[in-house]
Amino acid sequence: MDAAIQARKLIVRSFLLVIFTGALLLTLPAMTRDHSFTSFVDALFTSTSAVCVTGLVIKDTYDYWSFWGQLVVLMLIQFGGLSYLTITTFTLLVLTGARIGLRTRLAIASQLNVQSIGGVIRLLSFTVRFALAAEVVGALLLALKFVPYYEQARGWAAAFWVAIFDAVSAFNNAGFDLHGGFRSLSQFVADPWVNFVIMALIVAGGLGFVVWSEIFQRLRERRFLLSLHTRVVLLVTFGLILAGATFIALAEWNNPATLGKLPLHGKLLAALFQSITPRTAGFSTINHGAATMPTLIFTMMLMFIGGSPGGTAGGIKTTTFFTVLQYLRGVLTGARRVHVFHRTLRWELLDVANAILILNIVVAITSITLLAVVEPDIPLHNLAFEVFSALGTVGLSTGITPYLGTAAKLILTVTMFAGRVGIFTILTGYIFRPEMPSFTYPEEDIIVG
Numbered sequence: 001m002d003a004a005i006q007a008r009k010l011i012v013r014s015f016l017l018v019i020f021t022g023a024l025l026l027t028l029p030a031m032t033r034d035h036s037f038t039s040f041v042d043a044l045f046t047s048t049s050a051v052c053v054t055g056l057v058i059k060d061t062y063d064y065w066s067f068w069g070q071l072v073v074l075m076l077i078q079f080g081g082l083s084y085l086t087i088t089t090f091t092l093l094v095l096t097g098a099r100i101g102l103r104t105r106l107a108i109a110s111q112l113n114v115q116s117i118g119g120v121i122r123l124l125s126f127t128v129r130f131a132l133a134a135e136v137v138g139a140l141l142l143a144l145k146f147v148p149y150y151e152q153a154r155g156w157a158a159a160f161w162v163a164i165f166d167a168v169s170a171f172n173n174a175g176f177d178l179h180g181g182f183r184s185l186s187q188f189v190a191d192p193w194v195n196f197v198i199m200a201l202i203v204a205g206g207l208g209f210v211v212w213s214e215i216f217q218r219l220r221e222r223r224f225l226l227s228l229h230t231r232v233v234l235l236v237t238f239g240l241i242l243a244g245a246t247f248i249a250l251a252e253w254n255n256p257a258t259l260g261k262l263p264l265h266g267k268l269l270a271a272l273f274q275s276i277t278p279r280t281a282g283f284s285t286i287n288h289g290a291a292t293m294p295t296l297i298f299t300m301m302l303m304f305i306g307g308s309p310g311g312t313a314g315g316i317k318t319t320t321f322f323t324v325l326q327y328l329r330g331v332l333t334g335a336r337r338v339h340v341f342h343r344t345l346r347w348e349l350l351d352v353a354n355a356i357l358i359l360n361i362v363v364a365i366t367s368i369t370l371l372a373v374v375e376p377d378i379p380l381h382n383l384a385f386e387v388f389s390a391l392g393t394v395g396l397s398t399g400i401t402p403y404l405g406t407a408a409k410l411i412l413t414v415t416m417f418a419g420r421v422g423i424f425t426i427l428t429g430y431i432f433r434p435e436m437p438s439f440t441y442p443e444e445d446i447i448v449g
Contacts (some may be wrong), residue, residue, distance in 0.1 A: 055175020055395020175282020267314025282395020314393030
């Protein structure tokens with residue numbers, strides 16, 4: 001148990017190390033286009049947003065940061081998406097063949113959301129190789145569109161850099177982009193090529209490396225019975241994508257500020273994209289500040305759920321959402337056990353899922369309340385959207401991020417960190433300790449409900 005606690009501490013410290021290193025680098029004049037110093041708060045916010053693969057930005061990534069600043073942001077995204085521990089451990093294995101200690105193995109297993117350290121190094125190797133392959137293929141596919149589009153204005157090399165940056169950002173579910181003017185991908189709202197490549201990268205990163213590892217293994221072995229985890233991930237992921245696309249299409253179909261003026265294929269693409277990007281990518285092809293209130297509320301729900309464990313996405317995770325629903329079903333039906341796909345879920349798993357849900361709700365409410373105190377002139381629904389975006393490490397915004405004050409930036413910085421590292425990991429690593437009481441008290445009921 002002590003080793004597990006130390007592993008959680010190692011995860012927290014590694015993220016903090018990368019965040020503060022990135023923040024210090026981003027304050028340097030060489031990182032900006034006009035060679036000016038960046039305030040530490042703005043640099044810290046940007047670094048946290050990149051490492052926590054969120055995508056909320058105070059300064060437009062293309063307009064404000066120089067090539068070196070953009071490169072630092074890209075490296076922070078990569079270290080945040082795959083984790084510092086994963087990348088450094090993989091590098092040590094490749095360069096030196098060093099043996100990996102128990103604490104590091106436990107930390108990597110926790111980072112990848114696997115229960116056992118058996119085979120964790122093999123999974124780590126697959127994770128890095130799969131991520132790099134997806135990013136390279138994604139960059140090449142995006143270059144086919146971005147190079148002709150930007151070559152005349154920016155030059156061939158800069159146009160290809162946009163493709164590389166967006167591919168890495170999309171796979172890591174980060175939401176940063178180099179299109180300028182806080183536009184994200186709005187100019188490509190009806191472009192099927194850009195939409196499907198970005199959506200494929202988002203889903204690939206958000207499904208989780210454990211899922212992809214199992215899928216490839218099953219294909220090699222020609223055995224197609226997937227584990228319960230993988231089946232749940234695929235079921236919830238594509239179920240939420242379909243439900244989200246349908247809801248957003250219905251809510252925004254006639255809204256002239258979002259989908260209303262688009263051709264039929266553009267409306268369908270935009271609705272699908274806006275359903276996938278809250279899971280937790282942060283790219284956008286419409287102006288969320290002009291979306292209807294039902295769309296904003298539904299998007300906040302999608303951001304809160306997020307992607308799947310062991311990947312680059314944030315949120316409480318699809319499996320947590322599914323597990324809580326199964327727990328509720330069990331309570332309402334009076335079942336003593338919870339059964340899913342002819343399997344029984346351990347009660348300890350249900351406890352953890354409920355704890356994660358409650359903790360994230362508490363963090364969300366606390367962050368919204370604090371933002372309402374320090375930014376009283378901003379509508380509450382805009383602040384709530386910003387908090388759910390930060391906590392789910394999404395990066396979508398109604399457009400208020402650049403106008404937030406210092407206190408609000410720091411609140412969101414902490415919220416992004418809690419969302420990426422996991423409030424459960426932070427609390428069980430630093431505050432709460434396992435209790436093994438050797439005695440029990442007499443039972444007595446209280447009235448609930």
